[in-house]
Amino acid sequence: MRLLRFVLGLAFILSIGGGLVAAQEDESFDGVWWNDLLGVVVEIDGTTVTVWQAEGNTCYLNGQLDLDGSRLLSEGIEVYTLELDEGALVILEQGSPLISLTTAESREDICTETAEMTLDLPDTPITTQAEFDGLVNEILAQAHIPGVGLALVAPGKVLWTGGYGFSNVEAGIPVTSDTPFMLASVTKTFTGTAVMRAVQEGKLTLDTPINDVLPFVVDNPHVDGEVITVRHLVTHTSGILDAYPTYTDLYTPGDSPIELGEFLAGYLVEGGQWYSPDDNFALRTPGVTSEYSNVGAALAGYIVQQVTNMPLDDYAQDFLFGPLGMTHTGWHLADFADLSPIAVPYSDGEPMEHFGYPTWPDGQLRTSPSDIARFLAAIMNGGELDGVRILDEATVETMLQPALPEVTSDIGVFWFLNYPEPGDIGHSGGDPGVTTWMAFNPEAELGVVVLFNCDCALAQNAMEALASIMTTHVDLLTAQ
Numbered sequence: 001m002r003l004l005r006f007v008l009g010l011a012f013i014l015s016i017g018g019g020l021v022a023a024q025e026d027e028s029f030d031g032v033w034w035n036d037l038l039g040v041v042v043e044i045d046g047t048t049v050t051v052w053q054a055e056g057n058t059c060y061l062n063g064q065l066d067l068d069g070s071r072l073l074s075e076g077i078e079v080y081t082l083e084l085d086e087g088a089l090v091i092l093e094q095g096s097p098l099i100s101l102t103t104a105e106s107r108e109d110i111c112t113e114t115a116e117m118t119l120d121l122p123d124t125p126i127t128t129q130a131e132f133d134g135l136v137n138e139i140l141a142q143a144h145i146p147g148v149g150l151a152l153v154a155p156g157k158v159l160w161t162g163g164y165g166f167s168n169v170e171a172g173i174p175v176t177s178d179t180p181f182m183l184a185s186v187t188k189t190f191t192g193t194a195v196m197r198a199v200q201e202g203k204l205t206l207d208t209p210i211n212d213v214l215p216f217v218v219d220n221p222h223v224d225g226e227v228i229t230v231r232h233l234v235t236h237t238s239g240i241l242d243a244y245p246t247y248t249d250l251y252t253p254g255d256s257p258i259e260l261g262e263f264l265a266g267y268l269v270e271g272g273q274w275y276s277p278d279d280n281f282a283l284r285t286p287g288v289t290s291e292y293s294n295v296g297a298a299l300a301g302y303i304v305q306q307v308t309n310m311p312l313d314d315y316a317q318d319f320l321f322g323p324l325g326m327t328h329t330g331w332h333l334a335d336f337a338d339l340s341p342i343a344v345p346y347s348d349g350e351p352m353e354h355f356g357y358p359t360w361p362d363g364q365l366r367t368s369p370s371d372i373a374r375f376l377a378a379i380m381n382g383g384e385l386d387g388v389r390i391l392d393e394a395t396v397e398t399m400l401q402p403a404l405p406e407v408t409s410d411i412g413v414f415w416f417l418n419y420p421e422p423g424d425i426g427h428s429g430g431d432p433g434v435t436t437w438m439a440f441n442p443e444a445e446l447g448v449v450v451l452f453n454c455d456c457a458l459a460q461n462a463m464e465a466l467a468s469i470m471t472t473h474v475d476l477l478t479a480q
Contacts, residue, residue, distance in 0.1 A: 029067065029082055033089040033101035034110055039348070039457065041110055042089070042101055052107065052114070055144065055457040056349055059111040096291055119143060119461050126473055133164070139465050140165045143458035146346050147175040149369035152470045152477055153440065153447035156381035158373040160470075160477040167343040167453060170351060178328050180336070180366040181343045181451035182354075184429030185294075186436045187365040190320070190375070191301045192234060192399060192414030193391065194312060197319050200395045203307035206231040206403065206413070210299070213306050215261070218268045218299075221277040223285050232286045233293075233300040234413045235404040239286045240268070240296045243279035247294065250274075251432070253353040255332045256360070260302050260312075263358035267295060290408045294362040297414065301361025312361055323388045324375060328368035331360055342366060343453035345433020352433045363431060369449060372438065376447045380440050400425055435459040437467070446471055 034041040034054070041052040041059055047067045052059035065080075066073040072080040072091070080098065083090045089101045104110055119142045126132050140148060147165030151158065163175030183190075198204055204213060210228050211217050220226050220239050232238040246267075250258065266272035267280060274280075282291065301312045308315050313331040321329050330336050333354055345352045356364055367375075374385060379400075383391030391399070399413040410417045412425070419426055419439065426439025433455055440447030448467045452459055470477065 029070075029084075029089060032104045032107050032110075034104050035099055035101045038099065040099060040101065041104075041107055042091075043107060052111075053117060053457040054111050057111050058113045058115050058457075059107060060115050060117040060457045062117050094289070094291075117458065117461065119458065119465055121465060126469065126476065129476065132469065132473060132476060135469060136162075136164050136466065139462050143456055143462040144349065145452050145454050145456050145459065145462055147179075147343060147453050148462075148466065149175055149177070149179055149181055149343070149449070149451040150466060150470065151177075151369045151373035151376070151447075151449035152474065153373050153376045153380060153449070154445055156377055156385055158370070158377050159474065161369045161373050163369060167341065168351075169344075169346070171340075173340065175343065175453075177370040178368045179341055179343050180328050180330070180368050180371075181436065181453060182345065182363075182431060182434045183365045183367060183372075183436050183451070184363045184431040184434045186372075186427050186429040186438050187361065187363045188297050188414040189379075189427050189438065190316065190365055191297055191304075191312075191361045192412075193320065193375075193379070194304045194316055195230065195234060195300055196391060196395050196399045196413055197315075198304050198307055199398075200392055201308075204230060204303070206234065210303060213303055215306065216265045216269050219270075220281045220286070221270070222281055222283045226286055228286045230300065230303060231403055233296045233303075235408065235411045236290045236292050236296060237287050237404055237407055238293060238296045238299075239282040239284055239291075240293050240299065241280055241282055241291065242294050243267075243274070243276055246274050246276070246279065247359075250359075251355050251357050253355055255334055255356040256358045258358035260298065260305075260358055260360065264295070264299055264302055268299070287404065287407065290404075290411060294359055297362040298359035300414075320375070320390050321371075323390060324371075324378060324385060326367065326371035326374060329366065329371045331365055332356065333366075336366075343451075345431070346454040346456075347433045355432070363429065369451060372449050372451075376438060376440060376449060380442070380445070380447055430455060435463070437463045439467075444471075446474070 029044045032043050039054040041054050043050040049065040049067050051062040053062050070082045071078045081092045091098050146169050147167050150162045152160040161177040163177050163179055165175050167173050167175045167179045208230050228238045267274040305312050378385035378390055382393035383389055383396045402409045403412050415425055416427055417425055424439050424441050429436035435452040435455055437450045448470055450463045450466050
C-alpha cells in the first residue's frame, strides 16, 4: 500500500529535521493525524492504522496497516516506522523522515464524507472512438480531474496522442495534444538524457567526481574523504538530501529569481544561505543507500552546464528539443511566448498560479503530449526518431541499465527500472497541481504517457485505468 498519493521521484514529499524521539511506553500514537499540505489523514486505534487521502470534503480510503510498537506492517512486513516529535507524528521509511502529521480532533473535522479510493467504471466493450472518448471522460469525472494529455508510443513511432477535459476550466480552454503540462519529476528523464549526451560527447563519465567539474566544493560534513560521483547523483545515492521545508519554501509564482548555481552553492557549501549540515547531508558514505534527492538531480543538470559550457536549457534545445521537433516544450515559463495554452495546475479543485523553483532540472520542464511522445519514441528506438539521432544506441542502453547494481537494480540514469511493473521502465511525477506518468515496456514495444493538471486523490487510479484502456485498444486508436 502506498501511504502517499505520489510515488517514485516526486518533488513534494514533506519531511522534517530536528531531533526525533520514539514513543515511550507511556505515550501512544492513538488518534487522528493529518498533513494538510498533502491531504494525508492517518487514524490510529490500537494496532490498526487507517490511511485516508483527503480531497475537498471527502476522505478516500487508501488502505490499512498494522501497528506493532512503532513499526507499521503490511501483511506482516515492516514498511514504515513511527516516531513522535514535539507533538507531531513522524512517519519514517528506512530511518528517513517521510512525512510529518499534526493532530486533529476527528476525521470528520477534516472531511465530512468518505469513499473508497476506487473508480466505478463500466465494463462494456469499447468498439468505437466515441466509446473510448466517453470512457476517458468518465474516468476524469469520477476522479475529479480537470484535464489530461495522453500518448501511446512504439519504438520510433508515435502511435496516438489525445487531450481531454480542460487545461483551464475557468476560461473553458480544452486540452489538446499540443497543450504543455508541467512534468514534475518526469523531467528527470530529460536531465538524465542530457547527462548521457554529455557522457557520449566525452565531456564527463558517470564516474567523474563532481568536485572535479564544479566551481565550488561539495563536502558531506558527516563523512571524511568521501568522493561523490555523477553516478551517485543519477542513482540517488549521493547522500545529498532534500531539506524540508527549505526546498518547498522556495517554490514561487512564475519562474524562480534564484539562479540554479546560486542555489546549489548556497545549499551545499558551508556558510551558504540555505546550508544545513544535518538537514542537507545524510550520515553515510555515498554509493551505499539510494534515497531520492531532487537537489542531487538539479546538481546533475548543473554539472552538464559546467562541462558543456552551455546552460542546460540551451543544451537540451540544441541536441534534443530542436532535432525532435518538440515545439511546445520549455524549462521556464519565459520560454513560452504565450502562457494561456499551458495547463493550469489545480489543487483541491482550485486553480493555482504557474510556479517555479531554483532546482528546475529536477521537475520544471513543461511539454505537450505530442512532444513527449516523440521523446519517448526516440528513447524506445535506441535514441533515433525519423532519421534524427539524439543518443547512440549504446548510450541509451547504458542509461536504461542499473547504474549502480550493487546498491539497487531498479535505477538507471534517473530512469526507474521495473516501474511501474516488472519489466517496465519509466518515471512518475508530482507537484502541487501536477501528476504525471511515463513508462514503456521494451518487450511489448509499447509506451504510455499520462499527464494530469491536478494532484487529485484518485490520480493514481485514473492513471492505471487510462494506461490500461490505451494499451488494450491500440488497433482502435491507430485506425484513425
